[in-house]
Amino acid sequence: MQETRSQLDWLWRAVDVLRGGMTGDAMQQLVLSAVFLRHVSDVPEAAAQGRPTWRDVIGQVGGSGHPEWVVQQALRAWSGDYGRLRVDLDDDQVLGQLNTGAPRMDQALRDLFAVLDEAGRALTMAELYEQFLARFSEDRAGGEYYTPRGVVRTLVGLTAPAPGDDVYDPACGSAGFLAEAARYVETRHGQLADHIGPALQLFGQDVNAGARRVAAMNLILNGLGDDMGRDLGRSDSLLYGSEARETYDIVLANPPFSMKWQDDRYDRYVPWRYGQPPRSKADFAWVQHVLGSLKPRGRAAVLLANGAAFRGGAEQRIRAGLVHDDVLAAVVQLPAGLFPHTRIPACVWVFDTCKQAHAKGRVLFVDAQDAGTQVSRGRRILAEEDVARIVGTFRGWSERGEADEQGWCRTVTLAEIEATDFDLQPARHVMPVTVDAAPGEDERRVRELTEELYGHFAEAARLERELRDVLEAL
Structure with a gap:
């Protein structure tokens, strides 16, 4: 374990050098492509069909x-x-940035491939790929491609995929939901002895070409290339719907939170x-779009910004429609700080388009804002x-x-x-835990807050004096 960690630390150092000579997105694409190359080219020469094997690549890069x-x-x-x-x-756009001829960049490439060669003996490339995605997300480079593993497992567990289900992600990013759905079923x-073909049929879609490439490599590294119902769709989910206007048993989605968008198409599906x-x-x-993509007995889990639960106007009217149609099964408040x-x-x-009788007319609210581990x-x-839980x-x-x-x-x-x-914030509906304050606790807290407020008053006064001095000097 310690040896693997040392290799990864060395690998991150090589990545940092590459970062200095390439754009963030190009650097990410190059590193993930190198991990993918490590996997697919590590074959005997006869199986490479004239392409360079990993041993060829390592030898030539090093020399x-x-x-x-x-x-x-x-x-x-x-x-x-x-x-x-x-x-x-x-x-x-990615490979063109390698033509710098800079000695530091050349050495960074050698280091990167040398560490990939070593790390491949301790980790699967699927594991290494996942670690890279998480690391890039922490650095906020390509974070839009990646949903943290614990969040992914939560959404997949809430929808509980079963053998024979069709699973769709309309904004698939790195395809973490699709890969986890397959792991969940396996x-x-x-x-299954009586099941012919893949246990699941997987479908993904993303308008971003870089995200589609990241997703395809991730799925192949996880052995899911043949489990796909088709190649990854490239159209805009919000305008065109799903590819071939298919419907699915399960939809999982982490769309961009509260993004601005344009609905100027008259032939929108x-x-x-x-x-x-x-x-x-x-x-x-x-x-x-998610609800329109579900089969009559489908279920879905979608990540939404908190504001979607209480904003007024058109969004309140839409929430009312969802509640009246009884397609909303649960709302789970997640803790803050999960998304770098x-x-x-x-x-x-x-969402559940066909609730069981005992769940009809009811919604479960879970307030998990205090869950999780501080890292x-x-x-x-x-x-x-x-x-x-x-x-x-x-x-x-x-x-x-x-x-x-x-x-x-x-x-x-x-x-x-x-x-x-139609306020759907879990905190609005879940009864809070009441804790009796210790004797004198209320008075102590009031003193602390008063002192804090006086501190803010003093800081505001200082800023006002400085601003007046600046204005008088103009």
């Missing part, structure tokens, strides 16, 4: 005066079809069943026990239709939700 040329040629040679996915590694059901979303926020455009590339807190919305200042992760609470509610735990969860009727003007 060549022009390692960037060797890397370019190898990536171009290994572009192609893998199952139902196509991976194009010869992106000129872990719980294993190889996605129907606004619950009303047109505001152009300033696309959250409920995504929700309606954004500080916006989020909720998971769980650094402002950063938390959902550990396995957190995921298990959230998913277990929902599974129990699904089976019984009732759940009520002070400070954690509560079952709420549709009439109660309507009485709050």
Whole structure:
């Protein structure tokens, strides 16, 4: 373990040098492509079909005066079809940035490939790829491609994929949801003797070409190239719907939070069943696309910014429609600090187009804002026990239709939700835990807050004096 960690530290140092000579996105694409190359080219010469094997690449990169040329040629040679996915590694916008001739860049490439060679003996390339995605997300380079593993496992567990399901992600990023759905089914059901073909059919879509490349490589590294229903779609999900206008058993999505968007197409496929979303926020455009992509007995889990739960206007009317149609099964408040590339807190919305009888007319609210483990200042992760508690609470509610735990969860009727003007914040519905203050605690807290307020007054006065001095000097 210590040796692997040392190799990874060395690898990050090589990446930092590359970062200095390339744009962040190009650097990320190059490193992930190198991990992919390590996997697909590590074959006997006969199986390489005239393409350079990993041993060829390592030998030439280490001994060549022009390692960037060797890397370019190898990536171009290994572009192609893998199952139902196509991976194009010869992106000129990425490879063109290698032609610097700078000695530091050449050495960084040698270091990168040497460490990949060593790390491949201790880790699978799928594991290394996942670590890279997480690291890039922490650095906020390509974070939009990656959803933290604990969050992914939570959404997949809430929808509980089963053998034979079609699973779709309309904004697939790095395809973490699709890969985890396949792992979920394999872990719980294993190889099914009476099942022919893939246990799941996977479908992904993303308008970003870089994201599609990252997703395709991730899926292939996880052995899922043949489990895809088709290649990754490239159209805009909000305008065109899913490829071939398919419907699915399960939809999982982490769309960009509260993004601005334009709805200026008259031939748009996605129907606004619950009303047109505001152009300033696309959250409920995504929700309606997800619901429109579900089969009659489908289920979905979507990550949304907290504001989607309480903003007024058109979004309130859409929430009212969702509640009245009884397609909303649960809302789970996640803890803050889970997403390195954004500080916006989020909720998971769980949808079910055909609730069981005991769940009809009810919504489960889970307030998990205090869950998770602090890993650094402002950063938390959902550990396995957190995921298990959230998913277990929902599974129990699904089976019984009732759940009520002070400070954690509560079952709420549709009439109660309507009485709050369709405010769907879990904290609005889950009863907080009441703690009796120790003797003198209230007075102590008042003194602390008073001192803090006086401090703010003093700082405001100081700033006012400085601003007056500046204005008088003009």
